[in-house]
Amino acid sequence: MLTEAVFRTDALQRSDRFAGWQQCVNNVIAPMEITSPHADDFWADHRLLRVEDTLLWPVRLQASRYRRTPRLIRQSDPGLLHMTLVRPGSGALHVEQGGLRSTVETHDLYVLDMSRPCDVRTADEPIVGVGVDLPRSLLPLPASVPLDDVLGRRLSGRHGFGALLTHFVTHLVDPADVYGPADAARLHRVLLDLAAGLLAGGLDRETALSPEARTRNLVLTIRSFIGGNFHDPRLTPAAVAAAHHISTRHLHRLFQQEGTTVAALIRNRRLERARRDLADPRLLDTPVQTIAARCGFRAPAHFSRVFRAAQGMSPSDYRHARFRERTEPVR
Missing domain, CATH: 1.10.10.60 (Homeodomain-like)
Structure with missing residues (x-):
């Protein structure tokens, strides 16, 4: 099913807005340590779109910092991979995981394993992007393929599978594009294939994709x-x-x-x-x-x-x- 929910801090009392956003993030992704220089009067809005077992959420919010600590991971580990597509209007995001630090800017992407400690922040500029959260176990990649070399890296959204994924996700979350429940399974499969293609390309491990996934991604690449x-x-x-x-x-x-x-x-x-x-x-x-x-x-x-x-x-x-x-x- 494709289902949607909307969260806006301006629907809350000023004193409740930052706490409301913290609770929203904890419920949507996983518990995080969130701080912001604007906590006294925080603004954020996002739409949450569920496509089968995958979540997509276009978001706009004030500068803030998000940390998954070992304690929070022990508290809750949903086994998710998180991606963010950085869109125009956003400040640069500073991303860290596994000792790798990257600066991710407009039209870039990054991938995080929410089962590991991570840190994402901006300086004092808004964040505008689309978050994608999907179960690692659903990707058409063998569980034995290590993702260490791609986690936290800046990945281009202008070329290759990054461009395909950006284009697909942007249209998927566009309110003008109407998809029904009958579309969910196909959209879900395409999203997983493109995410796996992005990761495999970043790891230089395209052969790790299943033959079916490689064929579907080749067709998508040709169409693009x-x-x-x-x-x-x-x-x-x-x-x-x-x-x-x-x-x-x-x-x-x-x-x-x-x-x-x-x-x-x-x-x-x-x-x-x-x-x-x-x-x-x-x-x-x-x-x-x-x-x-x-x-x-x-x-x-x-x-x-x-x-x-x-x-x-x-x-x-x-x-x-x-x-x-x-x-x-x-x-």
Whole structure:
């Protein structure tokens, strides 16, 4: 099930806000020693999204410090791995675990084992991010794989599995994206696969992933690659296969299992962007053929044919129809 809860300190009396936040963190993750220079009038708000056995929580809060001590671990050890994706508007986070110290900034990630002592703090700037807490036992990684070399490290959210995980989690917690209970199992599996891929990549142990997880992550990587390169008219299934060091035949087999083809993914991504641009009033004076070229279509005639097949009307008629919808008075 996907379930959600909201916590805001401004719903509490001023004197109760910091204690309320401490209790919230203790309940959501695990008992922690929390301090803040703003404890007298603390503000924080977060949404808590549960996807099966995984918790995601976008959060904004004042500068504070969080410590898991041996005593608190003995008191409660939920066996969780904690990740934080640092988002724009946040100060740098100073992270320490197992003797490793890192400074984690916007678009970075870090991973902590909540069964071990750790320390996370900011100087005097707000924290803005998305926390992800998942049971270590659910990751598609052998329990024998040591995580020591990745815990507490700064991991990039701009490249590789860090970028995939950041993109996925950001959309998952976006209130505009609506997911139902039927989506939970698939979303949970994707989240675990991406988290395992991030950890395996950070450890240089990609072969530790199960074959099924490697296949699913390869498909996700290819989809992301297409999303970032669809505007290039040279993007073809052969080019996609070459970029991922696999044969075109293997590429086709991967997406047969997904019930689609790479050519269809490329075409649909280009059409999606073309529809958006044609409906954008700011681009009303941009020629249709210019929009087609920007979306990766080599020839205007080919674009018109493909667009008409998908939409039942020409690109120009689609643009005019969207314009009429915006300008006609509501009756």
